Amino acid sequence: xxxxxxxxxxxxxxxxxxxxxxxxxxxxxxxxxxxxxxxxxxxxxxxxxxxxxxxxxxxxxxxxxxxxxxxxxxxxxxxxxxxxxxxxxxxxxxxxxxxxxxxxxxxxxxxxxxxxxxxxxxxxxxxxxxxxxxxxxxxxxxxxxxxxxxxxxxxxxxxxxxxxxxxxxxxxxxxxxxxxxxxxxxxxxxxxxxxxxxxxxxxxxxxxxxxxxxxxxxxxxxxxxxxxxxxxxxxxxxxxxxxxxxxxxxxxxxxxxxxxxxxxxxxxxxxxxxxxxxxxxxxxxxxxxxxxxxxxxxxxxxx
Amino acid sequence: xxxxxxxxxxxxxxxxxxxxxxxxxxxxxxxxxxxxxxxxxxxxxxxxxxxxxxxxxxxxxxxxxxxxxxxxxxxxxxxxxxxxxxxxxxxxxxxxxxxxxxxxxxxxxxxxxxxxxxxxxxxxxxxxxxxxxxxxxxxxxxxxxxxxxxxxxxxxxxxxxxxxxxxxxxxxxxxxxxxxxxxxxxxxxxxxxxxxxxxxxxxxxxxxxxxxxxxxxxxxxxxxxxxxxxxxxxxxxxxxxxxxxxxxxxxxxxxxxxxxxxxxxxxxxxxxxxxxxxxxxxxxxxxxxxxxxxxxxxxxxxx
Numbered sequence: 235x236x237x238x239x240x241x242x243x244x245x246x247x248x249x250x251x252x253x254x255x256x257x258x259x260x261x262x263x264x265x266x267x268x269x270x271x272x273x274x275x276x277x278x279x280x281x282x283x284x285x286x287x288x289x290x291x292x293x294x295x296x297x298x299x300x301x302x303x304x305x306x307x308x309x310x311x312x313x314x315x316x317x318x319x320x321x322x323x324x325x326x327x328x329x330x331x332x333x334x335x336x337x338x339x340x341x342x343x344x345x346x347x348x349x350x351x352x353x354x355x356x357x358x359x360x361x362x363x364x365x366x367x368x369x370x371x372x373x374x375x376x377x378x379x380x381x382x383x384x385x386x387x388x389x390x391x392x393x394x395x396x397x398x399x400x401x402x403x404x405x406x407x408x409x410x411x412x413x414x415x416x417x418x419x420x421x422x423x424x425x426x427x428x429x430x431x432x433x434x435x436x437x438x439x440x441x442x443x444x445x446x447x448x449x450x451x452x453x454x455x456x457x458x459x460x461x462x463x464x465x466x467x468x469x470x471x472x473x474x475x476x477x478x479x480x481x482x483x484x485x486x487x488x489x490x491x492x493x494x495x496x497x498x499x500x501x502x503x504x505x506x507x508x509x510x511x512x513x514x515x516x517x518x519x520x521x522x523x524x525x526x527x528x529x530x531x532x533x534x535x536x537x
Numbered sequence: 538x539x540x541x542x543x544x545x546x547x548x549x550x551x552x553x554x555x556x557x558x559x560x561x562x563x564x565x566x567x568x569x570x571x572x573x574x575x576x577x578x579x580x581x582x583x584x585x586x587x588x589x590x591x592x593x594x595x596x597x598x599x600x601x602x603x604x605x606x607x608x609x610x611x612x613x614x615x616x617x618x619x620x621x622x623x624x625x626x627x628x629x630x631x632x633x634x635x636x637x638x639x640x641x642x643x644x645x646x647x648x649x650x651x652x653x654x655x656x657x658x659x660x661x662x663x664x665x666x667x668x669x670x671x672x673x674x675x676x677x678x679x680x681x682x683x684x685x686x687x688x689x690x691x692x693x694x695x696x697x698x699x700x701x702x703x704x705x706x707x708x709x710x711x712x713x714x715x716x717x718x719x720x721x722x723x724x725x726x727x728x729x730x731x732x733x734x735x736x737x738x739x740x741x742x743x744x745x746x747x748x749x750x751x752x753x754x755x756x757x758x759x760x761x762x763x764x765x766x767x768x769x770x771x772x773x774x775x776x777x778x779x780x781x782x783x784x785x786x787x788x789x790x791x792x793x794x795x796x797x798x799x800x801x802x803x804x805x806x807x808x809x810x811x812x813x814x815x816x817x818x819x820x821x822x823x824x825x826x827x828x829x830x831x832x833x834x835x836x837x838x839x840x
Contacts, residue, residue: 251718320718321718415554415623415624416760416761416762416763417741417759418759418760418761419761436742438720439739439742439743440742440754440756442759448832449759449833450833450834450836451743451756451759451833451834452834452836453743453754453756456720456721456745456752456754457719457721458719458721458722459719460719487836487837490835490836490837491836491837493836494836521839524839525838525839528838529751530752530753530754531753531754531755531834531836532793533753533755533790533793533794533796533797533834534790534793534794535828535831536824536827536828
């Protein structure tokens with residue numbers, strides 16, 4: 235199945251204790267698309283400015299990512315600048331320049347409207363709902379959001395969530411959305427808003443996947459070299475949704491296996507700046523790391 | 538195999554957002570012994586004051602815990618007072634009164650000296666080493682420690698660690714002991730100090746078990762009701778070492794299964810104040826929760 239993704243394409247400037255990257259390729263839809271493209275065809279809906287270079291466009295197009303929905307608007311591309319300390323779990327945002335992203339109105343090319351799998355990356359929930367309305371008969375809709383929308387556009391977000399099958403957010407966002415400190419109770423409240431599956435991202439502690447009747451826990455891969463966590467969450471979503479689209483298996487077993495593939499992809503992204511590690515990673519490396527996740531988590535049962 | 542444990546027996550006063558307990562039974566050796574006693578016989582070495590009531594002594598003795606090494610010293614029993622906020626991962630210590638624990642000199646009764654499994658709970662590393670010297674031919678020595686000893690008695694701690702097979706400490710202590718922010722690198726440095734296995738406790742995020750050639754990740758059980766995290770780490774150690782002693786299987790597979798049993802026991806402790814939940818828990822409940830850990834973590838492999 236083809237995956238439709240709507241989100242941001244950006245230039246990131248990132249400082250970590252291990253180095254820095256200036257105006258490197260970033261953005262939620264970029265990380266998502268690149269990770270998902272290892273598994274399925276991707277249709278990208280986003281906006282860039284006139285400064286977006288040919289080389290980035292060529293990189294994405296070469297990866298089975300359809301750029302017919304990538305608008306070029308007058309002005310500059312979205313820019314984000316951030317810094318991480320030794321605790322790599324949380325970025326400190328230094329600068330955000332929305333630029334052309336500020337007036338973004340997602341428009342699906344006619345041939346994108348039959349997409350069966352849809353991922354709404356972290357954008358205004360009103361725009362997320364606009365995208366859902368433009369897709370004819372999606373089989374799976376997943377979305378991300380953030381504290382900014384949970385606090386500032388709650389009603390619109392709640393309307394969007396009614397249309398969503400899988401919500402992929404982090405731990406703090408789950409607690410904020412539910413107004414509840416206990417994560418298990420918070421997850422139950424969030425599932426009551428519409429999504430049948432809630433994926434809670436916990437950074438270096440992995441993910442928890444909640445459904446009405448089950449919980450699945452997947453660790454993050456313990457890495458010796460974490461250079462830059464930027465894009466890890468969107469890469470996770472790309473591997474996760476990518477695997478679901480490739481198999482068409484949306485059962486609980488399918489979701490669990492896809493969760494591990496999402497974690498595998500995210501574990502590569504953080505090993506280098508920007509999309510550098512995803513550019514190099516091979517399918518053999520992806521399968522090898524999947525097997526390492528099995529070795530990492532397996533234990534014997536009761537006799 | 539019989540387990541020898543040396544550590545503290547205390548009265549805890551604990552406030553959490555969900556209630557409070559005043560001068561309830563606590564202490565590292567108490568939680569450890571009670572959890573371990575579900576799996577194997579326990580020999581307790583600790584000190585209490587003259588105020589330690591008969592009912593607590595009877596509770597421990599009724600659980601296959603040999604109290605021949607429980608000294609009664611003139612004065613009052615160790616008291617700790619702490620508070621947890623909604624983030625239940627870290628306690629704020631309000632008061633510590635060492636009382637009789639201050640002059641504690643562990644003395645093993647003659648019949649304790651043949652113990653095959655030894656757990657050195659969090660006490661002065663010089664005393665831990667004293668205990669090791671009093672045991673004849675232990676097959677397995679495990680220990681805990683804390684930031685106070687890592688910072689203040691590092692040389693003594695390093696000497697103790699040379700004698701230790703399994704070190705059980707938390708994430709921050711691992712980083713502090715190694716002087717390294719990356720947990721995988723830190724774990725490797727700690728293993729170089731002597732222990733063949735390092736168990737890193739991460740509170741609600743579970744545990745990571747490091748050996749020279751492998752990593753095992755076990756989640757904590759996601760609970761809807763966490764009343765009081767006090768003693769969770771010592772309870773984990775009790776279930777973990779208890780299962781190792783019961784099976785005598787110190788192989789990697791044995792350590793992994795024991796890790797899950799440790800996590801199972803800890804998941805009960807936090808469901809109520811003090812040892813209240815451990816007092817009630819049944820073997821059937823322990824096995825049922827072990828199976829829930831399997832359901833929580835299992836996923837399908839590659840085709």
